[in-house]
Amino acid sequence: MTFAKPFASTLTATSNLEAGLTDLAANLVGRLVTPADTDYDELRAIPNLGYDRRPAAIVRVEATRDISEAVNFARTYGIGLGVRGGGHSIAGFSAVEGGIIVDMRTFKGVIIDPIARVGRVQGGATTADIMIPAHEVGLALSTGDTKTVGVGGLTNGGGIGWMVRKHGLAIDNLLKATVVLADGSVVTASPTENSDLFWGIRGGSGNLGIVAEFEFQLAAVREIYGGGLVLPATAEVLRGIVDQISDAPEDLTVIAFVMQGPPAPFIPESWLGRPVAMLGICWTGEQAEGERIVGQLRDLAEPIADLTGVMPYPALYQLTEPAEVPHLNVVRQFFSDELSDEALEAVVEAIANATGPMSMVQIRNYGGAVARVPGDETAFANRDAKLFVSQLALWLDPTDDVEKHRDWATRLYNAMRPAETKGAYSNFVAADEQRISEIWPGETYDRLVALKRRYDPTNLFRFNQNIKP
Numbered sequence: 179m180t181f182a183k184p185f186a187s188t189l190t191a192t193s194n195l196e197a198g199l200t201d202l203a204a205n206l207v208g209r210l211v212t213p214a215d216t217d218y219d220e221l222r223a224i225p226n227l228g229y230d231r232r233p234a235a236i237v238r239v240e241a242t243r244d245i246s247e248a249v250n251f252a253r254t255y256g257i258g259l260g261v262r263g264g265g266h267s268i269a270g271f272s273a274v275e276g277g278i279i280v281d282m283r284t285f286k287g288v289i290i291d292p293i294a295r296v297g298r299v300q301g302g303a304t305t306a307d308i309m310i311p312a313h314e315v316g317l318a319l320s321t322g323d324t325k326t327v328g329v330g331g332l333t334n335g336g337g338i339g340w341m342v343r344k345h346g347l348a349i350d351n352l353l354k355a356t357v358v359l360a361d362g363s364v365v366t367a368s369p370t371e372n373s374d375l376f377w378g379i380r381g382g383s384g385n386l387g388i389v390a391e392f393e394f395q396l397a398a399v400r401e402i403y404g405g406g407l408v409l410p411a412t413a414e415v416l417r418g419i420v421d422q423i424s425d426a427p428e429d430l431t432v433i434a435f436v437m438q439g440p441p442a443p444f445i446p447e448s449w450l451g452r453p454v455a456m457l458g459i460c461w462t463g464e465q466a467e468g469e470r471i472v473g474q475l476r477d478l479a480e481p482i483a484d485l486t487g488v489m490p491y492p493a494l495y496q497l498t499e500p501a502e503v504p505h506l507n508v509v510r511q512f513f514s515d516e517l518s519d520e521a522l523e524a525v526v527e528a529i530a531n532a533t534g535p536m537s538m539v540q541i542r543n544y545g546g547a548v549a550r551v552p553g554d555e556t557a558f559a560n561r562d563a564k565l566f567v568s569q570l571a572l573w574l575d576p577t578d579d580v581e582k583h584r585d586w587a588t589r590l591y592n593a594m595r596p597a598e599t600k601g602a603y604s605n606f607v608a609a610d611e612q613r614i615s616e617i618w619p620g621e622t623y624d625r626l627v628a629l630k631r632r633y634d635p636t637n638l639f640r641f642n643q644n645i646k647p
């Protein structure tokens with residue numbers, strides 16, 4: 179694993195982009211990919227099929243200095259700079275037409291210190307890249323629900339995952355980061371070094387720099403009690419689920435995927451295409467108590483399928499494997515303390531009439547450890563809601579009519595949204611929405627603007643939920 183060192187660029191501007199790219203290629207430890215390369219199309223593609231963009235070049239990062247070189251190049255030539263970790267950006271931010279892509283997928287080393295329970299993770303690692311070696315020594319990072327999602331994008335925006343109520347957001351477990359700034363320099367951000375930057379990268383969604391390396395505190399979690407429980411999605415059952423998970427002990431994190439019964443081996447044929455609530459359950463506490471708590475969910479209706487039990491923590495990620503497949507999406511979302519009966523009735527009706535068989539509503543319980551961190555301690559202020567709710571139109575065919583999916587997701591969002599929400603989550607904001615003031619309310623936004631002016635005054639890092647300097 180390469181350790182970050184301060185790096186001074188030798189790059190000088192020429193008027194010729196092509197000549198500049200030749201110089202850039204020569205300065206890299208990794209590889210520069212241009213449209214002339216045979217693997218250009220393969221490497222520019224992202225799993226979000228809604229964004230078929232052609233960058234001028236792709237920097238395959240092998241060392242922190244490659245990130246600095248790319249940053250210096252984009253700044254010098256005034257071209258767009260995209261950052262790609264897992265490539266799962268819902269708004270397609272990691273594909274930039276005509277720009278330069280910092281492709282971190284070749285920069286994903288992980289070192290686990292089992293004694294200190296610390297994981298050092300390079301900026302291009304995915305959830306799987308940290309999960310597997312951590313699990314081998316009985317540890318786990320509180321991160322997202324899908325293993326191909328990048329730690330980079332997920333953590334910069336916050337990171338809401340299977341253990342969020344017990345172990346907080348991914349950023350709540352961040353001890354330190356190595357950050358490449360807009361001037362190409364490399365700095366450490368921690369509670370004791372550049373603490374203002376450390377505040378801002380925890381929730382600032384990539385506005386202040388590119389994280390070359392994260393250092394996380396890991397939780398001592400090897401096995402969990404939980405897995406998948408599939409119940410019929412009637413309004414009454416959804417009411418019971420929402421009420422139970424909203425006030426559950428912190429050891430219980432649940433994601434209810436309300437969708438049409440998918441063609442999975444555990445779904446009986448009679449339930450294919452009918453509204454079901456697939457509960458992804460993660461109980462991190464003592465097993466007997468977990469069985470009791472999960473039993474209450476089980477009692478809400480005759481289960482369609484019950485895949486719960488004691489299992490290795492990584493097994494939970496099998497539930498979301500269908501989401502790893504490249505697809506298109508329109509996403510809507512809000513944090514809230516409540517969901518009304520009318521909202522739940524709207525869910526059942528919308529799922530029955532979804533514009534695609536993969537479309538869904540996700541209802542996650544939230545709060546717990548997240549809510550214990552003060553709202554001004556990081557750039558992630560939306561912490562005290564009981565629920566995080568999203569409406570996801572998902573489909574596979576890029577020639578399909580986007581408008582019908584957009585209409586479905588937007589109508590359902592409007593039907594479910596309470597009069598007062600508790601804000602929005604930057605990592606789930608779609609490209610067709612503007613929700614900056616809901617992501618970063620009041621003082622959080624003002625503080626981020628001040629940091630943006632200091633660390634990125636020319637807005638080099640602008641392909642994100644953008645804070646304007």
Ligand SMILES: Cc1cc2nc3c(=O)[nH]c(=O)nc-3n(C[C@H](O)[C@H](O)[C@H](O)COP(=O)(O)OP(=O)(O)OC[C@H]3O[C@@H](n4cnc5c(N)ncnc54)[C@H](O)[C@@H]3O)c2cc1C
Pocket residue numbers: 260261262263264265266267268270271272282301302321322323324326327328329330331332333334335336337338339383384387388389390501502605606641642
């Ligand atoms: C299938 C799926 C499941 C998801 N599940 C969850 C979930 O359970 N919990 C959750 O919180 N979110 C979830 N998300 C949202 C996810 O966190 C965001 O889409 C996130 O941006 C993806 O990160 P990435 O690295 O894969 O994306 P990329 O597209 O590679 O990156 C997105 C943006 O993040 C920033 N970024 C990426 N890496 C870095 C870095 N090293 N330094 C600085 N900035 C960087 C850049 O602005 C970049 O443009 C999910 C998304 C999808 C598509």
